[in-house]
């Protein structure tokens with residue numbers, strides 16, 4: 001069902017808050033990945049607050065949906081969302097990337113709400129496929145969501161899943177490609193051109209849906225279409241902007257992984273409409 005205007009506004013307000021809080025945590029940590037975290041904000045927000053069947057009071061509930069952040073470096077956005085869902089106190093965000101923190105630089109299964117550790121690109125997508133196969137074998141109707149970066153799809157392991165998820169008819173697997181055109185130190189087009197991305201996934205046999213990855217309504221519709229599609233896995237190709245929401249970070253690979261200075265933090269928070277005392 002399409003999102004109501006009220007619900008859309010609620011999700012957009014959450015995203016504004018999450019962007020501010022993630023940059024605050026990254027500023028505090030003085031390391032981490034702003035660009036990819038801001039890029040994936042709406043995608044994760046719609047999955048966690050609109051689609052996924054979860055119970056934060058019982059993170060190990062066997063029949064829960066599984067969410068795999070395969071582009072693990074965007075962990076700060078995942079953590080902020082998990083805190084909002086109640087998996088751990090928001091205060092934990094202050095410990096991001098510190099030794100012995102619950103919130104390491106990349107997702108770890110030690111963190112409540114994290115279904116699989118990730119960080120080495122391409123690997124967790126295979127784990128998501130395994131989860132989807134297991135759910136089928138169990139006769140469960142739980143779904144598996146996997147979120148990949150476009151740079152990540154330069155990894156060969158991604159294309160093994162592209163082939164085998166079709167063979168296993170994994171219609172319980174919804175993957176999302178956070179297509180922002182930028183990776184670690186340049187544009188994907190310059191480093192390893194991806195060509196016609198939708199055509200590639202279609203050629204492998206996937207149900208492909210294209211949408212604006214910052215439009216919560218379009219994302220919500222795309223997830224519904226994916227869930228309704230039978231016999232094939234779905235790849236939602238979500239067009240995004242790396243660093244979305246902060247003008248000097250948008251589309252700029254320099255902000256892939258970089259400490260946020262006091263000055264940049266003040267500017268960024270100002271643009272996002274928040275307050276800071278840096």
Ligand SMILES: Cc1ncc(C[n+]2csc(CCOP(=O)(O)OP(=O)(O)O)c2C)c(N)n1
Nearest residue numbers: 036073119120121149150151152182183184
């Ligand atoms: C196997 C592997 N190789 C290299 C890296 C280093 N690395 C971390 S993020 C990144 C770029 C990722 O780009 P993309 O998937 O497009 O993510 P986004 O732009 O959404 O942040 C690279 C090369 C890694 N984490 N894993």
